[in-house]
Amino acid sequence: MSDSNASTVDLDALASLAKRRGFIFQSSEIYGGIASTWDYGPLGAELKRNIKDAWWRKFVWERDDMVGLDSSILMNPEVWRASGHVDSFTDPLVDCRECRQRWREDHLEERNCPDCGGALTEARNFNLMFKTFIGPVEDDTSVAFLRPETAQGIFVNFENVLNSSRKRLPFGIAQIGKAFRNEITTGGFIFRTREFEIMEIEYFVEPGTDEEIHEQWIQDCLAWYTDLGVSKKRLRVRPHDADELSHYAKATYDIEYLFPWGWGEIQGIANRTDFDLKAHSERSGHGLTYFDQPSNSRFTPYVVEPSAGVDRAAMTFLVDAYTEEEAPTASGGTQKRVVMKLHPAIAPVKVAILPLSRNERLVPLAREVYDKVRSSGAVDGFVQYDDAQSIGRRYRRQDEIGTPLCITVDFESLDDNAVTIRDRDTMEQARIPIALLDAELGKRLRV
Ligand code: GAP
Numbered sequence: 398m399s400d401s402n403a404s405t406v407d408l409d410a411l412a413s414l415a416k417r418r419g420f421i422f423q424s425s426e427i428y429g430g431i432a433s434t435w436d437y438g439p440l441g442a443e444l445k446r447n448i449k450d451a452w453w454r455k456f457v458w459e460r461d462d463m464v465g466l467d468s469s470i471l472m473n474p475e476v477w478r479a480s481g482h483v484d485s486f487t488d489p490l491v492d493c494r495e496c497r498q499r500w501r502e503d504h505l506e507e508r509n510c511p512d513c514g515g516a517l518t519e520a521r522n523f524n525l526m527f528k529t530f531i532g533p534v535e536d537d538t539s540v541a542f543l544r545p546e547t548a549q550g551i552f553v554n555f556e557n558v559l560n561s562s563r564k565r566l567p568f569g570i571a572q573i574g575k576a577f578r579n580e581i582t583t584g585g586f587i588f589r590t591r592e593f594e595i596m597e598i599e600y601f602v603e604p605g606t607d608e609e610i611h612e613q614w615i616q617d618c619l620a621w622y623t624d625l626g627v628s629k630k631r632l633r634v635r636p637h638d639a640d641e642l643s644h645y646a647k648a649t650y651d652i653e654y655l656f657p658w659g660w661g662e663i664q665g666i667a668n669r670t671d672f673d674l675k676a677h678s679e680r681s682g683h684g685l686t687y688f689d690q691p692s693n694s695r696f697t698p699y700v701v702e703p704s705a706g707v708d709r710a711a712m713t714f715l716v717d718a719y720t721e722e723e724a725p726t727a728s729g730g731t732q733k734r735v736v737m738k739l740h741p742a743i744a745p746v747k748v749a750i751l752p753l754s755r756n757e758r759l760v761p762l763a764r765e766v767y768d769k770v771r772s773s774g775a776v777d778g779f780v781q782y783d784d785a786q787s788i789g790r791r792y793r794r795q796d797e798i799g800t801p802l803c804i805t806v807d808f809e810s811l812d813d814n815a816v817t818i819r820d821r822d823t824m825e826q827a828r829i830p831i832a833l834l835d836a837e838l839g840k841r842l843r844v
């Protein structure tokens with residue numbers, strides 16, 4: 398949606414707006430915070446919910462080959478032994494011998510400490526899974542892991558879902574949920590954190606059809622971002638080099654976005670082959686296979702896995718939408734306007750109702766319009782009533798938080814039963830009869 402040069406967006410300005418307007422707060426801020434951990438405020442909660450809803454709508458509800466799942470974060474630790482995470486879900490950790498800072502070796506360009514230039518230790522493998530204990534005794538038999546991906550919850554439920562939903566291949570299981578990784582280094586605001594949310598699909602296919610279906614998923618996933626307004630020129634698809642591939646993958650493509658610091662992964666689309674279903678079959682002794690009636694044969698399906706970070710999607714939408722532009726003023730001059738050009742499906746507030754003033758003659762009609770818009774089927778989301786400060790300041794506030802439409806109720810409204818609709822991006826205003834508001838909002842919000 399935004400044509401602005403997103404790579405020049407100042408992250409500090411974005412983080413400050415995010416805090417001031419209630420998108421994102423530092424976690425436990427009153428205690429000094431906790432490293433790279435963030436809370437989503439009232440607008441951030443709406444933004445995240447809209448992202449997840451838009452994803453679920455496109456990839457589950459609008460397709461006939463998908464079903465959903467909501468599996469638990471804690472699982473039998475055997476799951477993580479079978480999946481290879483206990484042995485292989487590691488990053489190479491190095492320590493600075495001088496200042497003791499810790500780094501991920503594969504993120505370093507040189508063999509010295511980026512902070513003090515000191516010599517580094519040899520790399521050792523650091524497992525990223527968070528460990529905890531189940532029950533009152535903390536010993537080896539009570540160890541459990543916080544899931545580092547939601548995928549394993551899907552694999553171990555393969556048979557349950559197959560039997561209960563009676564899906565035939567190819568079909569997919571989608572899941573959105575929290576994941577935890579004890580990352581060695583974090584940063585880039587909400588880009589790399591230790592607690593985050595993922596939107597994952599395990600798409601089960603007949604072996605041999607996997608490569609073509611993998612290609613189709615890459616295109617479908619890319620289209621999800623561009624359909625929601627993310628600038629095409631700031632997106633790219635990058636194949637993993639052989640030495641980057643996860644222990645389970647035959648091929649992986651990352652969708653990357655051009656962030657202020659450079660290209661960053663926002664989604665991975667992997668061909669996981671039959672690695673996981675076979676690994677769980679072997680370890681659990683419970684065969685996770687598929688019987689194909691037409692060919693009268695039983696086999697282990699291959700899996701194509703699109704896996705997208707919710708927080709990275711939020712970061713992408715915010716960076717891409719953040720725009721500073723010169724806007725005309727009433728007196729004929731111009732002034733700087735900060736506007737978050739979010740797609741209406743993602744915008745945290747869909748419509749703001751702004752009475753021209755708190756005059757007692759205006760308020761009842763403004764509240765009536767507010768009630769009407771909130772209960773309108775045309776507005777699928779949060780509607781705000783905003784009567785604080787001058788109308789100009791209120792428009793600026795709504796522009797900054799990305800509200801696509803503002804409705805102003807003024808003294809003329811009392812006579813003509815009409816209101817003014819202001820479009821966020823063009824700033825054009827149109828007079829619309831209140832009786833026709835539903836249809837007008839529906840038309841404008843479903844772009
Ligand atoms: N099940 C496959 C899987 O977990 P991944 O590429 O490791 O694949 C999927 O992670 C997505 O999760 C990434 O593309 C990214 O969007 C998000 N993600 C991964 N680590 C993250 C972190 N530390 N903070 C925020 N998001 C993260």
